[in-house]
Amino acid sequence: MDDIKKQQDTVSGATARRADARWAVVDLFCGIGGLSHGLQRAGFEVTAGVDADETCRYAFEANNGATFVGRPLEEVSGEEIAALFPDDAGRVLVGCAPCTPFSPYSAGPGRPRDKWSLVDLFMDRIAAVQPDIVSMENVPRLKSFKKGKVFRRFLERLEGAGYKTSAEVVNSADYGVPQDRRRLVVLASRLGPIPVPAPTVVMHATVRETIEHMPALAAGEVDTADSLHRVSRLTPLNLRRIRAAKPGRPWSEWGDQELLSPCHRRETGASYKNVYGRMEWDKPSPTLTTGCFSFGRGRFGHPAQDRAISLREAALLQSFPQGYEFTAPEDPVWFARVGRHIGNAVPVALAAAIGNTIRTHIREHAA
CATH class of the missing domain: 3.40.50.150 (Vaccinia Virus protein VP39)
Incomplete structure (x- = not known):
């Protein structure tokens, strides 16, 4: 004992x-x-x-x-x-x-x-x-x-x-x-x-209070002060699509049927609503994935600017601090790689x- x-x-x-x-x-x-x-x-x-x-x-x-x-x-x-x-x-x-x-x-x-x-x-x-x-x-x-x-x-x-x-x-x-x-x-x-x-x-916390302060960019542009604040390009068709998109609303509400993807015109594609969408300013963002930099891969369109969110904005929406470094200063910033890193975090x-x-x-x- x-x-x-x-x-x-x-x-x-x-x-x-x-x-x-x-x-x-x-x-x-x-x-x-x-x-x-x-x-x-x-x-x-x-x-x-x-x-x-x-x-x-x-x-x-x-x-x-x-x-x-x-x-x-x-x-x-x-x-x-x-x-x-x-x-x-x-x-x-x-x-x-x-x-x-x-x-x-x-x-x-x-x-x-x-x-x-x-x-x-x-x-x-x-x-x-x-x-x-x-x-x-x-x-x-x-x-x-x-x-x-x-x-x-x-x-x-x-x-x-x-x-x-x-x-x-x-x-x-x-x-x-x-x-x-x-x-x-x-x-x-x-x-x-x-x-x-x-x-x-x-x-x-909302999209507005998280990324509204970020410098405005057009599709395909990079902020000279922050290489991670870069935006993927949009094809002419996708530029028309994002201009038709309303924050928080699905592509099924677009008035112009010519903007619809071929797969969305089929009955089997009607359920894929969470693509080609814009975020809403005064709500949290939707779930970010490894394709968070692409307008066509989710509801990753900027609420006001005609572009997808930037890599830096995606990182902020994942609650990384503004100065978090994702690539070495001498290395190129690859969308697919950094997007994968951010979306998986x-x-x-x-x-x-x-x-x-x-x-x-x-x-x-x-x-």
Whole structure:
């Protein structure tokens, strides 16, 4: 009995010391660092990020001051990940396994649907590293993918490893992100129960207050003061289309049938309403995708100017700070690459809310 009490005191003492120690984060599938940047805002030390996309290295390291490990997670062992944490720090392991396989946009015939195994791989690394706290962000459809088996297995493995878990689909707009972006947030802790972050704002941030200050541009132009504030070109037909588009209204209301895409003239194309649209000034933006710079790939038209939003405006709508660097000064800015980086990122303000919840949890359970 005394031995058991002694063991309990030892565990309790270690936990108490950990509350006052450093708490470090390693970010798996880190991309350009949206999640890491938000966690830094919440006061965490981000020591490293792991991602297979080497093109993310500059943005991740330049903005977060952390090490970028540019290899697929399959090639990075649990031992290597554990070594990225300082010896004297509590461990927070976070990640957003690539969500394309769970997105409605990838549900078409012939699209790859097997990357759900990355969620299992993330869990394998959790089991090897045994962090104190885990966070995962993903698209809501993960909950129902393969009848929910992938997600249930993930939670069951966490709980079997001694974690208390919570999971909820949230709207990023409720956390200060000027965008309607629903995401599945999972939090897990060995310290005790941990909730999904409660909303942090009552009034949603809007497109107007986020990008109205940006210099006006025509389609195809670049701001000489900010190379990321650049706008994709429009064909003559798409220029006519955007002039016909009204903020928040679908293409089906255009009076000129000649403006309709051939696929939209077919009955089967009538359901694709969320393209060739303008944003509304006084609402959050629609969900940004990797094609957020293209008028024809979503409701990504500027509310007032006859163009799509710029890459910088897209980054601001993802709640990245104005000065966030996406490419090295000497490198060209490629729309497809930077658009992919921005569209795939975890919104910084949502990440900060997750970080603040973890910080509060540590204070309450590790003291």
